[in-house]
Amino acid sequence: MDLSYGPEYEGFREEVRSFLRTHGHKAPRGQGLRSSNLREWQALLIENGYAARTIPKEYGGFGATPDILKSRIIAEEFATAQVPGGLGGQGVSMLVPTLLELGTEEQKRRFIQPTIRGEMVWCQGYSEPGAGSDLASLRTSAVLEGDEWVVNGQKIWTSTAHLADWIFCLVRTEPDAPKHQGISFLLFDMKTPGIEIRPLVDMTMNHSFNEVFLTNVRVPKDQIVGQRGQGWQVANSILGHERDSLGDPNATLQRFNRLLDLMRDETVDGARVIDNPVLRDRAMEMQGRVMAMRFNELRVLSSRVNNKNDALLARLITKLEGTELRHALEGLGIDVMGELGLAYKDNPLVRDNGMFQYHHMFFLGLIIGGGTSQIQKNIISERGLGMPREPKLAEARAEKK
Amino acid sequence: MEFGLSEEQNLLVDSVHRFLDSTAQLPRVRRFAEEGNDSDLWQGLVDLGISGLLVPESRGGVSLGFVEAALVAELLGKHVTPSPFLGTAVLMPALLNQVDPDSSLLDEIIAGTLRCGIGLAEANGARLGAALIERNGKLSGRALFVLDAAADVFLLADARHHLYLVDAEAAGLTTRRLATVDTTRPVVELTLNNCAATTLATDAEAMQRLLDIGRVMLAADTLGAASNMIEQAVIYAKQREQFGRAIATFQAVKHMCAEMAAELEPCRAFVWYAGHALNELPDEARLTACHLKAHISEVGKRIAKTATEVHGGMGFTDLVGLHYWFKRIGFNRQMLGTPEYLRDQAARLQGLVA
Numbered sequence: 001m002d003l004s005y006g007p008e009y010e011g012f013r014e015e016v017r018s019f020l021r022t023h024g025h026k027a028p029r030g031q032g033l034r035s036s037n038l039r040e041w042q043a044l045l046i047e048n049g050y051a052a053r054t055i056p057k058e059y060g061g062f063g064a065t066p067d068i069l070k071s072r073i074i075a076e077e078f079a080t081a082q083v084p085g086g087l088g089g090q091g092v093s094m095l096v097p098t099l100l101e102l103g104t105e106e107q108k109r110r111f112i113q114p115t116i117r118g119e120m121v122w123c124q125g126y127s128e129p130g131a132g133s134d135l136a137s138l139r140t141s142a143v144l145e146g147d148e149w150v151v152n153g154q155k156i157w158t159s160t161a162h163l164a165d166w167i168f169c170l171v172r173t174e175p176d177a178p179k180h181q182g183i184s185f186l187l188f189d190m191k192t193p194g195i196e197i198r199p200l201v202d203m204t205m206n207h208s209f210n211e212v213f214l215t216n217v218r219v220p221k222d223q224i225v226g227q228r229g230q231g232w233q234v235a236n237s238i239l240g241h242e243r244d245s246l247g248d249p250n251a252t253l254q255r256f257n258r259l260l261d262l263m264r265d266e267t268v269d270g271a272r273v274i275d276n277p278v279l280r281d282r283a284m285e286m287q288g289r290v291m292a293m294r295f296n297e298l299r300v301l302s303s304r305v306n307n308k309n310d311a312l313l314a315r316l317i318t319k320l321e322g323t324e325l326r327h328a329l330e331g332l333g334i335d336v337m338g339e340l341g342l343a344y345k346d347n348p349l350v351r352d353n354g355m356f357q358y359h360h361m362f363f364l365g366l367i368i369g370g371g372t373s374q375i376q377k378n379i380i381s382e383r384g385l386g387m388p389r390e391p392k393l394a395e396a397r398a399e400k401k
Numbered sequence: 402m403e404f405g406l407s408e409e410q411n412l413l414v415d416s417v418h419r420f421l422d423s424t425a426q427l428p429r430v431r432r433f434a435e436e437g438n439d440s441d442l443w444q445g446l447v448d449l450g451i452s453g454l455l456v457p458e459s460r461g462g463v464s465l466g467f468v469e470a471a472l473v474a475e476l477l478g479k480h481v482t483p484s485p486f487l488g489t490a491v492l493m494p495a496l497l498n499q500v501d502p503d504s505s506l507l508d509e510i511i512a513g514t515l516r517c518g519i520g521l522a523e524a525n526g527a528r529l530g531a532a533l534i535e536r537n538g539k540l541s542g543r544a545l546f547v548l549d550a551a552a553d554v555f556l557l558a559d560a561r562h563h564l565y566l567v568d569a570e571a572a573g574l575t576t577r578r579l580a581t582v583d584t585t586r587p588v589v590e591l592t593l594n595n596c597a598a599t600t601l602a603t604d605a606e607a608m609q610r611l612l613d614i615g616r617v618m619l620a621a622d623t624l625g626a627a628s629n630m631i632e633q634a635v636i637y638a639k640q641r642e643q644f645g646r647a648i649a650t651f652q653a654v655k656h657m658c659a660e661m662a663a664e665l666e667p668c669r670a671f672v673w674y675a676g677h678a679l680n681e682l683p684d685e686a687r688l689t690a691c692h693l694k695a696h697i698s699e700v701g702k703r704i705a706k707t708a709t710e711v712h713g714g715m716g717f718t719d720l721v722g723l724h725y726w727f728k729r730i731g732f733n734r735q736m737l738g739t740p741e742y743l744r745d746q747a748a749r750l751q752g753l754v755a
Binding site for chain 1: 402403404405406468631635638639646647649650651652655656658659660662663664666667668669670671673674676677680681689692693695696699740741744745747748753754755
């Protein structure tokens with residue numbers, strides 16, 4: 001066991017720290033996706049290799065060879081300094097990796113640079129009212145008419161659709177093919193005529209999701225990623241990226257430390273909350289769970305760094321366990337506050353800006369989104385434990401006869 | 402950076418696993434539960450070098466550390482193997498390495514001719530008023546739940562948390578077998594009446610360190626036992642048919658198995674980290690050991706229940722024998738600190754208790 005990153009990496013860590021000391025004050029805080037300040041910061045990060053690090057130079061990135069540990073050191077140091085890192089969002093984290101893998105040269109040149117510079121904001125058009133966990137049953141159709149796809153249908157859970165310039169969207173182009181083979185992956189401008197966006201306010205009372213209605217939306221024929229009918233494979237490579245990024249154990253650790261602070265600061269009948277043995281026991285139980293997930297993540301990281309394929313189960317469980325843990329942790333934060341745990345938004349008594357209340361609800365959303373906990377359990381039992389799939393309804397009926 | 406098992410560690414696991422798989426199947430464990438003799442199993446482990454695992458090469462051992470010891474403990478739990486491993490191969494050598502590295506006891510331990518029992522139960526909160534008191538180099542009093550019945554010598558802690566060695570044949574020592582649910586770990590009650598004792602350590606830190614080590618080993622044992630229960634549950638679910646199909650195709654059953662695996666898998670990394678901390682990270686070792694054992698005891702308890710349920714009525718029978726794992730996990734939970742006790746310790750270590 002060797003938990004150190006080694007001298008080369010510690011040198012790199014020093015570089016990152018020095019950058020943060022010199023430039024950290026320029027970072028934009030709490031500004032919208034469109035601020036010029038944000039773009040300037042992003043440009044500075046790319047120039048120094050702290051954003052778009054492994055995107056090739058010809059597409060506007062920094063052009064470094066992928067190095068998991070360096071990426072991690074950057075994330076760690078930015079988090080420690082509480083300086084916002086490079087742009088996130090579905091364009092940067094999901095579309096760009098997909099284009100690099102499956103896009104045409106023309107698509108890469110056209111879309112990657114503006115996306116990583118924050119000039120082109122994307123939303124993701126996957127889920128539909130009738131296609132949630134069973135995403136492959138989606139029905140939004142695209143029919144080729146001359147040089148254009150004509151798209152009709154409805155998308156839901158479309159984060160930031162109201163702010164996005166473009167959408168990457170799954171549509172059915174081969175209605176007669178088996179459901180996984182009839183889907184294509186289209187890119188189009190959100191200003192195209194025929195797109196209507198309606199806000200879908202979530203339980204935190206924030207507007208980040210939308211419903212998107214598509215009526216005779218005309219999309220140039222070449223704005224397809226991959227071949228016709230291959231959209232499912234394209235989408236799956238992206239979902240892999242999404243699952244890896246949820247329930248980050250280091251963020252969970254930071255939140256646990258906030259919980260302990262809260263328990264030390266707040267009082268009940270004049271005694272510190274932490275001095276209540278029942279609540280203290282619950283906090284310690286939570287700490288054990290947080291530690292378990294941290295070490296699990298360390299194992300997954302090491303397995304990736306050393307190119308070993310020996311942590312499959314450890315990787316498969318991270319979305320399920322990470323989001324459930326975080327939801328429970330934030331809920332414990334509310335519990336230890338008693339009635340104060342009710343305070344929210346602009347209540348003058350609210351603690352920690354209402355972050356425990358907000359995250360408690362937000363992580364319930366993440367338990368459901370990106371593959372529900374129940375879908376995760378199917379994946380774990382099938383891919384991790386080798387258990388059989390549930391027979392399809394038709395198979396089950398045929399067997400019965 | 403490397404936070405995974407090395408080739409050497411995998412080889413160690415393979416060789417111990419092969420041995421246990423060929424000699425320590427459930428019928429052998431059942432025979433032990435009736436006859437109480439594990440000398441062939443222990444001799445086999447001694448032949449593999451397990452008794453000298455922690456002893457330096459210069460003293461004839463293999464110079465390995467607590468990660469490797471935890472890997473062996475995991476395998477013993479996986480096979481519910483009766484053995485004097487914890488006291489003989491881990492705690493006594495760990496202590497002697499520290500306080501008396503030239504002790505001839507180490508030679509006997511490596512050779513497999515000395516079995517060391519351990520009586521540290523009272524150090525985690527004495528029950529029934531049990532305590533050992535030292536006076537003029539002699540020990541008197543009572544020690545409960547001492548591992549194990551066949552020991553040649555006992556490693557005991559007194560009320561001040563000093564550590565002593567007492568010969569099993571010493572005058573004034575009486576031994577009473579205590580039946581427990583886990584028949585793979587025979588425990589005894591010792592009553593000492595002015596018993597000759599050799600002092601091994603007089604600072605409480607030495608005993609705390611032994612507790613840390615012991616907790617990590619018991620946690621590793623639970624890891625092995627619980628992972629085996631999941632494997633058995635999955636195999637059974639694939640074989641057992643109801644309503645015209647294997648019950649492994651029902652999501653209700655699959656999700657039970659997935660939940661078990663999702664809770665247990667992070668414990669594997671937790672055990673490695675705790676073993677590594679015992680070797681290399683003195684500032685973290687105690688907190689990690691307390692949290693590990695508390696956490697895995699909770700996870701293990703849920704798995705012991707759930708895996709039994711997946712087996713339906715058969716899980717409740719002696720015929721299948723799943724209860725050996727259920728009880729092993731239960732034993733590990735109670736010994737050297739229950740989850741509540743350990744979480745309280747963890748809070749104290751972090752200055753969270755006024």
